[in-house]
Amino acid sequence: MYADIIIDISHEQLDRTFQYAIPKEWENAVDIGTTVNVPFGKGNRVITGYVINITEKATYPVEKIKPILGINDSRVNVAGNMIKLASWIKHNYGSTMNQALKTVIPVKDKVKQREKKSVCLNISDDEAEKLLPTLEKRARARARLLEALIEEPVIDSEIISSKLNISSSVVNALEKQGVVSINTESMYRNPVMDSNVFGKTVTLNEEQQQAADKIISDYDKGINKTYLVHGITGSGKTEVYMEVIDHVISQGKQVIMLIPEIALTFQTVQRFYHRFGDKVSIINSRMSKGERYDQFMRAMKGEISIMIGPRSALFTQFPKLGLIVIDEEHESAYQSEQTPKYHAVNTALYIAQQSQASVILGSATPSVDSYYKAKNGEYELITLNSRAGRGELPQVYISDMREELKSGNRSIFSRRLTELINDRLKKKEQIMLFLNKRGTAGFISCRSCGHVMKCPHCDISLTAHRNGRLVCHYCGYEQINVSVCPECGSKYISGFRAGTEAVEDAVNKMFPGARVLRMDMDTTKGKEGHEKILSEFANEQADILVGTQMIVKGHDFPKVTLVGIIAADMSLYASDYRATEKTFQLITQAAGRAGRGIRPGEVVIQTYTPDNYGIKCASLQDYEAFYQQEIAYRKLMKYPPVNNMIKINISSKYEDLLENASRNLLMFIKQKCDTERMIILGPSNANIYKLNDVYTKVIYASHREYDKLTSVMDNIEDYLPCNEVFRNICVQFDVN
Ligand code: ADP
Ligand code: ZN
Ligand code: ZN
Numbered sequence: 001m002y003a004d005i006i007i008d009i010s011h012e013q014l015d016r017t018f019q020y021a022i023p024k025e026w027e028n029a030v031d032i033g034t035t036v037n038v039p040f041g042k043g044n045r046v047i048t049g050y051v052i053n054i055t056e057k058a059t060y061p062v063e064k065i066k067p068i069l070g071i072n073d074s075r076v077n078v079a080g081n082m083i084k085l086a087s088w089i090k091h092n093y094g095s096t097m098n099q100a101l102k103t104v105i106p107v108k109d110k111v112k113q114r115e116k117k118s119v120c121l122n123i124s125d126d127e128a129e130k131l132l133p134t135l136e137k138r139a140r141a142r143a144r145l146l147e148a149l150i151e152e153p154v155i156d157s158e159i160i161s162s163k164l165n166i167s168s169s170v171v172n173a174l175e176k177q178g179v180v181s182i183n184t185e186s187m188y189r190n191p192v193m194d195s196n197v198f199g200k201t202v203t204l205n206e207e208q209q210q211a212a213d214k215i216i217s218d219y220d221k222g223i224n225k226t227y228l229v230h231g232i233t234g235s236g237k238t239e240v241y242m243e244v245i246d247h248v249i250s251q252g253k254q255v256i257m258l259i260p261e262i263a264l265t266f267q268t269v270q271r272f273y274h275r276f277g278d279k280v281s282i283i284n285s286r287m288s289k290g291e292r293y294d295q296f297m298r299a300m301k302g303e304i305s306i307m308i309g310p311r312s313a314l315f316t317q318f319p320k321l322g323l324i325v326i327d328e329e330h331e332s333a334y335q336s337e338q339t340p341k342y343h344a345v346n347t348a349l350y351i352a353q354q355s356q357a358s359v360i361l362g363s364a365t366p367s368v369d370s371y372y373k374a375k376n377g378e379y380e381l382i383t384l385n386s387r388a389g390r391g392e393l394p395q396v397y398i399s400d401m402r403e404e405l406k407s408g409n410r411s412i413f414s415r416r417l418t419e420l421i422n423d424r425l426k427k428k429e430q431i432m433l434f435l436n437k438r439g440t441a442g443f444i445s446c447r448s449c450g451h452v453m454k455c456p457h458c459d460i461s462l463t464a465h466r467n468g469r470l471v472c473h474y475c476g477y478e479q480i481n482v483s484v485c486p487e488c489g490s491k492y493i494s495g496f497r498a499g500t501e502a503v504e505d506a507v508n509k510m511f512p513g514a515r516v517l518r519m520d521m522d523t524t525k526g527k528e529g530h531e532k533i534l535s536e537f538a539n540e541q542a543d544i545l546v547g548t549q550m551i552v553k554g555h556d557f558p559k560v561t562l563v564g565i566i567a568a569d570m571s572l573y574a575s576d577y578r579a580t581e582k583t584f585q586l587i588t589q590a591a592g593r594a595g596r597g598i599r600p601g602e603v604v605i606q607t608y609t610p611d612n613y614g615i616k617c618a619s620l621q622d623y624e625a626f627y628q629q630e631i632a633y634r635k636l637m638k639y640p641p642v643n644n645m646i647k648i649n650i651s652s653k654y655e656d657l658l659e660n661a662s663r664n665l666l667m668f669i670k671q672k673c674d675t676e677r678m679i680i681l682g683p684s685n686a687n688i689y690k691l692n693d694v695y696t697k698v699i700y701a702s703h704r705e706y707d708k709l710t711s712v713m714d715n716i717e718d719y720l721p722c723n724e725v726f727r728n729i730c731v732q733f734d735v736n
Contacts, residue, residue, distance in 0.1 A: 001027055003068060004053035005038060006083075006101075017052060017097075019059055021067045030054070033084035035072040048072055050083050052097055081354065082317065088350055092706075094646070094713035094733030095340035103340060104315045117157035119171055121149040122181045131179065141170045149180065157182070201275075202388075204243060208236050211382045212243040219248065219322075219358055226349060228329075228374040229362040229382045232621065233592025236388025237362045238268075241325050242275055244360065249279065249305040253322025253357075258344060260331040261285060261310040263553040265531060269308060276306055283309040283316075311336065311344045314351065321355040324348045328553070329361035329370055330585055339732050345370065364592060365585040365623060368578075368630055369736070372641040394563070394594040394601035396619045400610050412506050417564045417604040421544075425514055429599065430537070430559040431544045432551060433507070434590045435500055435566045444470065444481070444495050451487040457693055464495045503546045503566055511544075519547035552590045558597030565590055568607040568615050577639045580614040584626050587618035638679060640736045643702040646709045647734040648716070649686065651696040654728055661729045662697045668719055669701070673712045678703045709735075 004017040020038050022030050030036065034051045046069060058065060086100035095103075121128060128150050135143040145166050148155060160166050174180045204212060215227055231237045245255050259268060264284055272280050281295045281304045298304050299316045307316040311334055314324070326334070326348060334344035345361060352359045361370055361379070374381040387393065399414030409415060424431050443461035444453040453462045455472035462470035462479070469478050485493040500520045507516050517533055524530040530550070537545045538557060545551055571583045587605060595601020607615050617626035634642050650665060652658040662683035669680060679702045686696035703709055713733055720726045 001030075002055055002058055002065065003030060003036070003051045004055070005036065005049040005068075006052055007038075007040060007047060007049045018049070019065055020049075021062075021065045022054070023067050026068060026071065029071055030068065031084075032087050033081060037069040037072050039066050039069060052083050052087060052101075082315070084354070085315075085347075085351065089340050089342050089347065091710055091714070092346070093340035093342045093735055094710075094717065096717075100340050103336070103338075103342065118154050118183050119145075119149070119157055119160060119180050120154040120183060121146075121179070123179055125150060128179075139170075139173075141166055142174055145170060145174060146179065154183075202236075202239055204239060205236070205386075205388055207384050207386060208240050208243070208388060211240045211384060214380075214382060215244050215358065215360065216247045219244070224352065224356050224358045226352070226359040226361065226379045227382055228366055228370050228379045229360060229384065230366050230371070230374075230623070231362065231364060231384030232387065232393065233364040233589065234387045234389060234596055235364070235384035237327070237364075237384065238271065239388065240384075241327070241360060241362065242272070245306060245323065245325070246275070248322040249276075251322065253320045254299070254302070254304075254318035255306045255323045255325065256313055256316055256318070256321065256348075257306060257308045258310065258313055258324070258326045258334070258348070259308060260328050260333045260553065262333070262530075262550055263328060264308070264310060265534065267556070272306065272308060279305040281307055283307065283313050285310065314344055314348055321351070321357045323358050323360065324352050325360045325362070327362050330363045330365055330367040332582075341732075341734055343735070365588045368581050368627065368634065369641040371623075371627055372631060389596070392595060392600050393621060394591060394603045396591055396603040396605065396621070398610050398615070398619050399604055399606045401606050401608050411510065412503065412566060413510065413564070414604065414606050417606065418510065420562050420602060420604060421511060421514075421564070424562045425511060425543060427561075428543075429561040430540065430542075430557060431562045431564065432557075432560055432590075432593055433503055433544060433546045433564045433566055434549075434551060435503055435546070436549055436570045436586060444493060446485040446488065446490055446493040451485055451493070453482065453493075457690060463499070466501055500546050500548060507544055507546065514544050515542040516544045516546060517542040519545060519551050521548070524550065549586060549590075552586070552593060556596055557593065560593055561595055561597075561599050561601045563590055563594040563601065563603045565603070565605045568605050568618075569609055569612075577634070577637070580612070580633075581630060583612075584614040584618050584630075587615065588621060588623070591618065591621065638702060640702075643679070643704055644706040644709055645700060645702040645736055646713065648682075648699040648701070649696055649732045649734065650683065650699070650729060651686075651694050651732075652729045653694055655695050657725075657728055658695050658697055661725050662699065664723075664725045665716070665731070666699055669699070669712060669716070672719070673715050674708060675701075675712075678708060678712075 001022040003020050003022050005020055006017050018038075018040075030051055032051055032054060036049055036051060037046050038049045039045070040047045044066075082104050083101070086097065086104045089095070089103060090097050090100040123131070128146060132143060132146055132150070135146060144164060145160065148164060157168075157171070160171065161168070171180065171182065175182055211229060218225055229237055229240060231240075241257070245257070248255055257272070261284060264282070269280075269282055281298060283292050283295050287295075295304075295307070296316060299307050299318055302319050307313050307318070309316075326345060329345055336342050348359055351357070363370075366374070370379065373379050397416055399416050401414065404414050411418070413421070421431055444464055445451065453470055455462055455477050457472070457477055462472055462477075464470055464481055468481050470481050471478050482493060484491060500518055504516055504518045507514060517537055519530075519533045523533065533545075536542060540559060565587055568583065568587055571579065571586060591603040591605075594603050605615065605619050609615065613626065613629045617623070617629070631642075634640065639645065648665070650658060650662045652661065666680070666683055669675065680699065681701075682699035683697040686698045689695060701709060701712060716731065720731060
């Protein structure tokens with residue numbers, strides 16, 4: 001047996017493994033992730049390495065392969081655990097080991113920590129008094145420092161240099177003499193600041209208490225399960241998490257709490273900080289590398305007990321992990337967009353299993369995947385049916401926009417929505433208008449011939465902006481808007497007005513007195529852009545907030561009593577088997593924003609397809625009914641979660657090479673892989689066939705058993721490097 005080993009973990013060396021032989025007596029003890037001692041280089045210096053793979057085939061001449069010297073017990077095997085995790089990710093999500101390692105070890109470069117240095121007197125006061133006169137004659141600076149230290153035995157070195165004007169060489173000289181000692185304390189940059197914010201302390205209601213008790217009593221019995229907490233918006237899920245977290249950390253264990261980045265607002269973090277104080281830390285993508293490194297170090301040393309963050313916080317290396325909580329578990333942000341495209345939920349399950357921890361998944365609109373598993377008993381389902389704080393579920397109306405048009409209403413607001421907006425403005429209550437889109441207008445199309453303006457590089461429809469330009473939101477290509485159709489010459493070419501800017505314009509026109517805020521990708525570019533708009537709205541500096549899906553997460557606005565969903569159909573037409581699920585989730589979450597205060601809320605859903613079950617069930621806030629219809633469709637089509645599915649993306653700058661390579665790959669899969677009962681589709685052009693001048697084709701493979709698919713991915717990874725056809729071709733996997 002042979003082991004592929006990486007020599008310690010530092011940035012440069014990740015890219016190279018070395019093969020060693022495993023002596024017979026170690027065969028049972030050496031596993032992936034084991035820390036071993038190996039002879040290295042010409043001098044056979046003994047150094048530490050980590051086993052990242054074990055194989056039977058030697059990749060070098062056997063006589064040149066050196067043996068492992070032994071297992072290194074002296075090191076904490078933390079890095080080893082991470083390697084094992086990387087190996088699991090590689091296998092399950094299809095990537096190279098390097099890519100997987102870089103994913104699980106998010107902070108690769110050590111960043112110099114900010115240090116706090118202080119100087120203290122190392123001798124008794126009497127000795128110091130005696131020494132002082134001798135120094136005063138020949139070393140005045142040293143004498144001054146000594147004098148100061150007699151007054152105050154510990155002094156910050158910053159004060160010594162800035163206030164006393166004493167240089168570090170003077171301090172060092174006294175240290176050498178044994179008169180003083182220098183203490184260095186590393187100061188971790190603490191991202192959670194401003195602790196004196198008031199938070200309310202709540203008493204759990206019966207439903208919440210039962211949920212918490214169930215999880216806690218399992219936990220105390222040593223039962224580690226995965227719970228799916230399905231609780232309507234505002235049912236108080238966060239309070240339940242906090243109750244369980246409190247218990248887990250009181251047992252000396254630690255907790256990872258995942259929140260979608262977009263919902264990781266000051267408001268959310270403060271709730272945790274209020275309850276747990278500086279036991280909490282956060283990481284997010286806006287922090288510098290150094291700040292993130294500090295937080296990972298604090299966790300590793302056990303200085304904090306709760307890490308809150310997005311997807312990547314999952315790789316926090318706690319000494320004794322007890323619980324992972326994933327809030328809003330249905331969010332697509334939990335799946336990585338880069339290879340390996342790991343999913344945080346499944347990865348959390350693996351990590352929890354390795355460390356005997358429990359997992360809580362929570363959502364008002366669970367993913368069909370998680371709900372399916374809960375129904376099958378893989379997860380334990382816990383349901384919260386009522387709103388915990390103030391507020392009833394809102395009254396929901398559907399406006400059929402086809403009817404509006406027939407009655408001569410050509411504005412983007414239905415009559416009911418218009419009437420309710422006026423009502424709220426009069427009552428000085430707040431309104432949210434929600435749209436799943438950005439830009440002034442959507443696509444530009446010709447009403448005579450149907451031609452749609454597209455990006456010449458990306459095969460994506462261009463978006464018209466207010467400045468009169470058409471923009472590609474994928475590659476940034478821009479051109480001047482057209483007034484005549486380039487295909488047929490007709491003048492009837494224009495936009496489908498349904499962007500956040502257009503909604504803002506319409507509001508300004510129809511409700512001239514109203515104060516409007518707009519929140520979308522364009523208005524939240526700055527570091528705190530997001531937070532600024534939300535807090536302005538929370539402080540009632542505006543009557544109406546217009547925005548994309550960003551506005552439906554995170555903040556609680558008790559004054560909002562009306563939510564308008566401007567074009568519910570928009571997300572229905574994405575070419576994805578999850579389109580209805582996504583639409584249902586978005587509408588339900590948006591509707592849940594209304595009436596979270598004392599006054600009841602109302603919701604208006606505008607749609608051209610009021611009979612679509614996604615829209616209908618969302619309007620009734622009926623998850624169960626939605627799920628039943630959706631799962632029937634998935635079963636019929638054998639889409640996940642019924643079958644597992646992988647998407648193999650094959651891409652290249654050269655269209656002809658791509659054509660050839662994808663056909664070759666299909667043949668390989670069909671002939672060389674175990675494809676019994678596997679459904680294979682394609683190769684077909686990807687949804688976005690051409691992006692940034694790169695062409696992509698896709699092959700889909702689906703099977704009930706996930707193992708069958710991972711073995712296809714493994715086979716492909718072995719096959720690619722040894723075949724000329726794949727020279728300028730990139731192959732990547734998407735899972736489910
Ligand atoms: P969810 O996470 O399910 O949307 P939250 O935990 O954010 O719900 O709770 C919604 C609101 O209700 C919050 O303002 C919260 O402080 C309040 N709340 C939650 N539980 C209780 C309770 N038991 N008593 C009073 N208020 C509560
Ligand atoms: Zn035309
Ligand atoms: Zn483009």
